[in-house]
Amino acid sequence: MPRKTKPKLAVWKFASCDGCQLSLLDCEDELLAVADAVEIAYFPEATRASLKGPYDVSLVEGSITTEHDAERIHKVRRASKTLIAIGACATSGGIQALRNFKDVKQFTSVVYATPKYIETLSKSTPIADHVFVDFELRGCPINKMQLVEVISAYLNGRKPNVPRYSVCIECKRRGTPCVMVAHGTPCLGPVTQAGCGALCPLYQRGCFGCYGPSDAPNTRSLSEQWKAMGQTPKDLARAFRTYNAYADAFRKEGDLHEG
Amino acid sequence: MTKRTRQDSETPDIIESRDFQALFDSLAKQGYRLVGPTVREGVVIIDEIAQVSELPIGYIDEQEKGTYRLTHSSGSAFFGYGLGPHSWKKYLFPPRMRLWQAQRYNGSFAIAADDSTDQEVQPLALIGVRACELAALAIQDRVFMGDYPDPHYKAQREQLFIVAVNCIHPESTCFCTSMNTGPRAAGGFDLALTEVLEADRHYLLTQVGSDAGAKMLEAVPHRPATREEKAAADTLISRAAEHIERSMNTRGxxxxxxxxxxxxxxxxxxxxxxxxxxxxxxxxxxxxxxxxxxxDLTGENAERWRxxxxxxxxxxxxxxxxxxxxxxxxxxxxxxxxxxxxxxxxxxxxxxxxxxxxxxxxxxxxxxxxxxxxxxxxxxxxxxxxxxxxxxxxx
Structure with a gap:
């Protein structure tokens, strides 16, 4: 059945690098189909056109790092029937959540010429810490095919196929040999959620954990194995403290190894 | 594929290593796509091969729990390594397979004929199947070709030519002797090879397991094995069995x-x-x-994947x-x-x-x-x- 009116889609940016929004523009082959299926009502990265809300779907990129944004996200929520958080920033606080482990004032004093102009919160937090989120799409950046899948699932009223199991499952389906076992390369794949298509192991690199913790992350056991492979506690703390440093399982494991 | 009953008394044949390529060529000529062990990213995997030279010649691996290391030696053995992470199941039970696709049609939907190349069945020659893997195939046959046969598995299974290799280099992680599955291939193959590499000789003692195997062997230079050659191969296999370190007591x-x-x-x-x-x-x-x-985004097309x-x-x-x-x-x-x-x-x-x-x-x-x-x-x-x-x- 053809839809009578196209759903209105809005794309919002909070503290982020814009990479996840760009994944939408990066869709290339699918972009026209997306534009055909939805009305892009608000997407400053792509168009000056701006339609008033309410919006049927909002894609929210970025984390909450300022008072202003902590208020703004409520406005976005109020204007959105469905809110989808996209990317590591929006789902776990992002790389900027590294501030959460330190005193942010020390950073601003070192980085900015006039620190007094900087108004920022002490912590970078995910969207779901502030408002109800209908769906979280993980990744740093998100996988564009997963984004199309989520939009497509929304449009067709079905569950998105976004599994929460480990990257290992994707490696094995692709036939990529395990880099940990075959080369002794430390890899976060066994505790990281799939979705990237196991990109790094495909190039014989260990997984960096861009998609955050999997559904059953046994980070303790993996850390023990890393240690046996010669990794130091410092290495472990650094490995868990990257794009998803503030995601629960990674935060706890990182804390354990911080010297 | 009609299996010939294996008779121990039946004299095996000898294919000299230099004539091994003739087997590959003859399989290809018969329309088989050859898949076998080859080295990628420092690991023996299973992929499409056409030449004997693509086998992991001279490679040896060391395996322990949680560890796999492949090294290249000066040796010239075709099958001197142990099992890699891939198993043959990927060809019979593919990791990703489209089951069907459908289009919206008159308020309902119509299932379309599938043109997916993923599930294209074609004659496949498996090169270098170890005894334990023959046992695994037999187990998956029961799973996929039992009361409710899987059509893709069944169709592909019927188009296999299996070149087994008797295991003479077990890994420390192997325990086939506990499970009664190896190291000698007991059946379920078309041809079974035992690689014998001596100071001045390199040959494959070849045992025929089916009519198709016998026919295929005809196209490859071969001659009956001498008693000594057979004994040499037998010794290698029994020595392999003695070298199996791990065990599992399955009783009870x-x-x-x-x-x-x-x-x-x-x-x-x-x-x-x-x-x-x-x-x-x-x-x-x-x-x-x-x-x-x-x-898809339009909601006009749907697919089901396994x-x-x-x-x-x-x-x-x-x-x-x-x-x-x-x-x-x-x-x-x-x-x-x-x-x-x-x-x-x-x-x-x-x-x-x-x-x-x-x-x-x-x-x-x-x-x-x-x-x-x-x-x-x-x-x-x-x-x-x-x-x-x-x-x-x-x-």
């Missing part, structure tokens, strides 16, 4: 595992297990799959209300109990062939033979204690 396992459902040892395993699914996906007999339904799945994922046992096996402990217990106990109820055999892949490819070195032994020991200790108590009560 079928009853023991379900009876040990509350064993505290499952907690000890769960503390280490990553629930990453690696063991199940490298296992040549594990057959679990999930099904994903997708639509993907390899693992009983170690939370979603695997998801039903309304949550996952039946929410803990990692319950998932490992399910896997092991299925593999070594309830598999027998389901398919009449154990689900393990002793290939050792789950031991090598577990990133945190969980060893199925050690875990089974630990559960057996615990059970023995508990029943010993119970026995003593009983005796005391009688006294």
């Amino acid at each position: 396992l079928k009853e023991l595992l379900p009876a040990s459902a509350e064993s505290p040892h499952w907690d000890a395993i769960a503390a280490r297990c990553l629930a990453c699914g690696n063991c199940t996906l490298v296992c040549p007999t594990c057959f679990c799959a999930t099904v994903e339904d997708t639509t 993907l390899w799945d693992s009983c170690f994922t939370t979603e695997f046992s998801y039903v309304i209300g949550g996952s039946v096996r929410a803990s990692v402990k319950s998932r490992y217990r399910q896997w092991l109990t299925h593999k070594l106990s309830t598999w027998v109820d389901q398919f009449g055999t154990l689900g393990c062939v002793g290939c050792g892949r789950c031991i090598t490819w577990c990133p945190v070195e969980i060893d199925i033979t050690e875990e089974v032994r630990a559960i057996q020991a615990q059970h023995a200790a508990v029943s010993d204690g119970a026995g003593r108590k009983k005796k005391d009560a009688h006294a």
Whole structure:
């Protein structure tokens, strides 16, 4: 059945690098189909056109790092029937959540010429810490095919196929040999959620954990194995403290190894 | 493929190493796509090959729990390495396969004929299948070609030409002798080779296992083996059997595992297990799959895909209300109990062939033979204690 009116889609940016929004523009082959299926009502990265809300779907990129944004996200929520958080920033606080482990004032004093102009919160937090989120799409950046899948699932009223199991499952389906076992390369794949298509192991690199913790992350056991492979506690703390440093399982494991 | 019954008295043939390519050529000429071991990214995997030179010639590997290392030696053996992470199941039970696609049509939908190349069945020659893997194939045959045959599996299975290789270099993770699956290929092949590499000679002692195998051999230069050559090959295989280090006592396992459902040892395993699914996906007999339904953006086209799945994922046992096996402990217990106990109820055999892949490819070195032994020991200790108590009560 053809839809009578196209759903209105809005794309919002909070503290982020814009990479996840760009994944939408990066869709290339699918972009026209997306534009055909939805009305892009608000997407400053792509168009000056701006339609008033309410919006049927909002894609929210970025984390909450300022008072202003902590208020703004409520406005976005109020204007959105469905809110989808996209990317590591929006789902776990992002790389900027590294501030959460330190005193942010020390950073601003070192980085900015006039620190007094900087108004920022002490912590970078995910969207779901502030408002109800209908769906979280993980990744740093998100996988564009997963984004199309989520939009497509929304449009067709079905569950998105976004599994929460480990990257290992994707490696094995692709036939990529395990880099940990075959080369002794430390890899976060066994505790990281799939979705990237196991990109790094495909190039014989260990997984960096861009998609955050999997559904059953046994980070303790993996850390023990890393240690046996010669990794130091410092290495472990650094490995868990990257794009998803503030995601629960990674935060706890990182804390354990911080010297 | 009609199998010829194997007769030990039947004289095997000799293919000289220089004539081995003729077998490849003749298979290709007969329309077979050749797949076999080859080296990629420092690992022996299974992929399409056309030349003998693409085999991992001179490569040897060392495997231990959680470790695989491949090195190149000056040797010229074609099959001097052990099993890699890939198993042949990927050709019969592909990791991703579209089951069907449909288009919206007049308020309903119409299932379209499938043009997917993923499930194209074609004559396939498997080169270098070890004895344990023949056993795994036979187990998957029971799974996929039982009462409700899987059409793709069945069609592809019927178009296989199997060149087996008797194992003469077992890995430390192997335990085929415990499972009675190797190292000698007992049947289920078209041709079985034993590679003999001596100071000045390199030949393949070739045993015919089917009419198709006999016919194929005709196209390759060969001659009957001498008694000495046969003895040399036999010695290599029996020496391999003697070199198998790991073992598993399967006696009573079928009853023991379900009876040990509350064993505290499952907690000890769960503390280490990553629930990453690696063991199940490298296992040549594990057959679990999930099904994903997708639509495109227009909602006019839908597809159903079958993907390899693992009983170690939370979603695997998801039903309304949550996952039946929410803990990692319950998932490992399910896997092991299925593999070594309830598999027998389901398919009449154990689900393990002793290939050792789950031991090598577990990133945190969980060893199925050690875990089974630990559960057996615990059970023995508990029943010993119970026995003593009983005796005391009688006294």
